[in-house]
Amino acid sequence: MAIGPSSSTGIYLYSSVIDIYDTYIQNNSGYGASNYASDIIMENCLVQKNGNSGVYNGSDGTLAISYCTMSENTQDGVRNEGDSITLNQCNINKNSQNGVYTGQADITITSCLIEQNGADGIKNDNFSGPTIMGAIIRRNTGNGISCTNIQTTNIKNNWIVNNSGGYGIYISSAVTMAMMRGNTITHNATGGIYRSSSGAEPNIVNTIFYHNGSNNTTFTGTFTYVNYCRTSTTHSGSGNITNDPCFASPDANNYHLKWQSACVDKGLTTPDVNDETDIDGEDRVYNNIADLGADECYTSHADFDNNSRVNFIDYATFAKAWRTSTGQANWNAACDLKADGTIDYKDLCRFTNDWLWEPQEEQIPGVGSGSSLNPDGIAGQQMMMAMQPQPEFLTTEFLSAESLDMSVSRALAMEIESAESVEPIEDVFDVNETLDWLNELWQTDESIRESINETDWQEFLNSIKSSEQ
Structure with a gap:
């Protein structure tokens, strides 16, 4: 529907x-x-190019906005x-x-992108109580977040950058006292954070301040609770600490x-941080x-060669160690994922769960592990074309409710479940489909054929097949 x-x-x-x-x-016009x-x-609305603010919430009004865009309005978004x-994913x-x-x-405000506005990204005045979490607030002409006469304020796990x-x-x-925890505050024009001489000090924890202001100014004013x-x-x-935070690619936001x-x-790390x-x-x-800043850095135990991706090379390593136990020839403790x-x-289940995993620095900013791949990253378009999807059995709910979450975007946030939580083996894998998938991997990428000879690879496949019989 269109209005206007x-x-x-x-x-x-x-x-109403x-x-x-x-x-x-x-x-x-208004x-x-x-x-x-x-x-x-x-929900799912586009509010743009209006003569006043995009959305106005007045006296006694409550408003919940999700998945909307407010753009190019003459006053505030x-x-x-x-x-x-409440603003969610706007x-x-x-x-x-x-x-x-x-x-x-x-x-x-949760999980919103607020950028390129003509004044402050977010401005709070006159006894307002803002909660801002998981937002990207960048490239605004004024401050990232401005707070005057505020109360009950929580600013957590945000990128506040390049304002x-x-x-x-x-x-x-x-x-x-405002709680400011787990934020990344960097490359803002005047400084990291300013506080006037009056009013309560904020409590600042687990935050990265880096390269703010022309003189690398972190604090302007008195800050005791840092x-x-x-x-x-x-x-x-x-x-x-004062170490370089080692951001993935600041120039690419x-x-x-x-x-x-x-x-x-x-x-x-406190109990509320865990939540x-x-x-x-x-x-x-x-x-x-917990890590400092807004990003929690994840790794994958299936990345055996530590090249920041789980791919054919790691599968070749896993294949060499397949069906071995401690002390046997070809045993590789790194492959004992369970x-x-x-x-x-059980280890194959865990490995395929992390298939094509990449760390956040190789992904498009602002998405979780595995949600998307950066076509300009190391993997590049070649991986986008060559990678094989997980076989269908991996997208079905073949484990108990208490066991592994097979969604790649959440896999690394889950603990490896104990062996007792796994359903009987015969309910886990479709062996024929697994073998078809592995054969396709062998045929589509030269790198895996260079990493393991055909005889060893065939023994790996035969072992999977014979173990199920």
Whole structure:
């Protein structure tokens, strides 16, 4: 459905309960949509090129917006002066003023992209209580996040980067202590974070500050509560470091951590951190210790050659060790992925679960492990063309509810289950389909044929077939 152009507001709502789905709201002279004293849900809408703010939430209004784009509006992308508003997985860009403005109201922003707006990315005023989590806030003309007279504030697991006219975060006259945890704040024009001389200090934990301001300025103002952070200069507090964070590719807006980063496993891990997710929606704690910054760095135990991908070469290594036990010829402890002293179907299940895994720095920024591949990365278009999909049996629910999650995007966030949780072997694999898949791998990539001779490869296949008989 399309609404606009009109000489006034596109959608005006008062004292209503209504859901708005799949709607274009554009080219209206006033607001794209305005809400007063109503409970509104908006999903999958495009709100653009309106003469005022894209979406306005006024007195006593509550508004839940998901999967929407607010773009190129004359004022703010979203302006909230009502009761409460939630923004989830929205794209808010190229608005003439702020991406999001909130005054005297609560707002929750999760997993949104807020970029290239004409003032601040997010502006909070007058006793508002913002919660901002898992967002990318970049390339705005003002500050990344601006907070004045705020209370009950949580800013966690965000990338706040490349904002060209201010600080990553600007705080003035805070009413209560803000919690700022697990953020990556880098390459902002004026500095990392500013605090006025009045108001409560923020509590800053597990955060990376890097290359902010022309003089590499991390802090402007007094900051006493800074712990387990990467700062540009030595700062008092526990667990702070000054090492290079080793971002994957800052020039490409990719602020994932490389596995070599000094920020890996350097965070403060508390029970509430365990309940959070990182910038990609993956579990916040991996390897029992949180990383600094918004990205939790994952590795794969199936990457036997440590080349940052699980592919044919690793499969050749696995094949050589197939059906061996501790102490036998060709035994390779690295291939014992279930850590039970035998390399068998349980390990093959785990290996195929990580098939074509790549670390975040090789993926398109802002997506979880395995959700997509970067065609310009090391794998390149050759891998995109040559890679074989997982066989159908891997996409079915062949394990118990308590066992492995076979979704690649979540696989590395799960612990390896104990052998007792696995269903009987005959219920796990379709052997014929597995063999067809392996034969196709052998035929389609020269690298695997160079890594293992045909006789050894055939013995591997025969072993799988005979073990099932």
